[in-house]
Amino acid sequence: MLRTLDIRDMLIIDRLELAFQPGLNVLTGETGAGKSILLDSLGFVLGWRGRAELVRSGAEQGEVIAVFDLSETHPAQAVLDDAGFERCDELILRRINTKDGRKTAWVNDRRCSGEVLRRLSETLIELHGQHDDRGLLDAKGHRDLLDTFGGFDALRQKTRKAWQTLGKARKILKAAVLAVEAIRAEEEFLRHAVSELDELNPLAGEEAELDVRRRQMQGAERVRESVIRAHGMLGGDGAEGAMGDALRWLDSALEGAGDMLEAPMAALERALVELSDASDGIERSLEALDFDPHELERTEERLFAIRGMARKHDVMPDELNAFAETLRAKLGALDAGTADIADLEAAVQEAETAYGAAAESLSAARHKSAGKLDKAVTAELAPLKMERAVFQTCITPEDAGPDGYDTVAFTVATNPGAPAGPLGKIASGGELSRFLLALKVCLTADASGLTMIFDEIDRGVGGATADAVGRRLAALADGGQVLVVTHSPQVAALGTHHWRVEKQVKKGQTFSRVVALDVADRIDEIARMLAGDTITDEARAAAQALLA
Helix, strand or coil: CEEEEEEEEECCEEEEEEECCCEEEEEECCCCCCHHHHHHHHHHHCCCCCCCCCECCCCCEEEEEEEEECCCCCHHHHHHHHHCCCCCCEEEEEEEEECCCCEEEEECCEEECHHHHHHHHHHHEEEEECCCCCCCCCHHHHHHHHHHHHCCHHHHHHHHHHHHHHHHHHHHHHHHHHHHHHHHHCHHHHHHHHHHHHHHCCCCCHHHHHHHHHHHHHHHHHHHHHHHHHHHHHCCCCHHHHHHHHHHHHHHCHHHHHHHHHHHHHHHHHHHHHHHHHHHHHHHHHHHCCCCHHHHHHHHHHHHHHHHHHHHHCCCHHHHHHHHHHHHHHHHHHHHHHHHHHHHHHHHHHHHHHHHHHHHHHHHHHHHHHHHHHHHHHHHHCCCCCCCCEEEEEEEEEEEECCEEEEEEEEEECCCCCCCEEHHHHCCHHHHHHHHHHHHHHHCCCCCCCEEEEECCCCCCCHHHHHHHHHHHHHHHCCCEEEEECCCHHHHHCCCEEEEEEEEEECCEEEEEEEECCHHHHHHHHHHHHHCCCCCHHHHHHHHHHHC
16 A cells, blocks of 8 residues: 655655555646646656656756555565565655656665566556556456456466476477487488598507607618618627637737736626627617518508598597597487487477467366456446446457467447447547446456556546446445546545645745645535636535535
8 A cells, every 4th residue: 555655856846745545545636736746756756657857947856755555465575575675564665866867766775776666566556547558458468457357377377387388398399300400411421421430440549659650660771771780890790700809819828928918808808798788789679670661551551541531520630539429429319319309299299288278278267257257347337327338358369378379358339239349449538437447346356455546537427427436436445545636526525535736836936735635625625626716605515415
């Protein structure tokens, strides 16, 4: 419930504090007194889009504060949860607008966005007038209104969940089909490449080993010639033979030389041993350097084949094995994907069946509820002096979607035999007001915590019809809160709380103010609405009769 509205420096309002009450709150006043400014200011603090220039001339900024009482189960509590605000029993909305157009908003003294305000406003305030386009006259919202009337939240949630499941299944199937098609487009290449790689069967590190062996074999001939020559210089015809001859000559001279030759001869004997070891080692090297010329050819062919395959697939030679595994995996995915598609198609079929059942149940419930709504609205039209009008909820099929496959539209025929059509096109101003009011009575029977505002919804009606409109508004306000901006004395007389909006001129400036009316003031105000500027005793008597 809207408890207070505090407005500062907005348009022609300098300072205004209003304390609203439960029940039917009536605002009256002459045309141009500023009633629409109150609604503009309320819409501003709720984040609605409206006038661009709201700051009072000469002021630096305008400010509006709205205070609402919330129950624990009020829908606004869920919005606060989603936005990261603490739950509360008193919701304070504050918004300022500087003269250069910058806007800033707070929820319970914490900064917030205009989007949060708008989401909160959907649970706090509902505004209706003759030219209502926020729900009742907009056919796009009729399905939601019918579902709310029927209490189909569970059915809608089930249908939406089934639609999401179906959409997910279709998405997975589409992705799988595209993946298989993409692989199939290169299937011939994949199978040929895998066959080549399997035939080559490259091993990790093999390219480096082949390169080393090839280099060894290429240099082996030149190295072997040098080693052979070195071996010849050390053999019996070389150093070893010469050292043996020297040792024998020294041995024959040993008797005549005495001890002088013992040390040289010992050194020669050691040298011969080392020379023999060196010769043996060179022989082993010659054996190792001995190779088959055909082996070099085979090594080069293998090395070139591996390198050529790596260049062909733009990978490193050591990556060929992993690359082959990747190609095999793609082929495996192709084979498995073809089988998976059949399973995915079955899943889509199952999801379509589940969605169809949920949507069909929702559609059947809507058709049943549409008849109930038509009867309820017809019953409300009779007290509003439209007992001959026909209201009908039309349900036609449309493309499937998250909320089923029904299009819902409210149509009316104002006179017997007249063609039915959309609310906004068939009904006149006064008739439209009454249709909207009848609908609101039926559609908000179970609404709780919602403040409804009717802006001159009684325009175009008078007398007994205006009295009937007032009584339906009072019924709507029973147990809740309704704000009515009206020029109808019959409606004003039925209010439980009454304010008069009036203009004042101070020091050459025009200001708007709102005055709470007591019983005597209400008599005068309703008399003015009946008689005009000159209030007669007869007008006062008529006003007293209306209030009675």
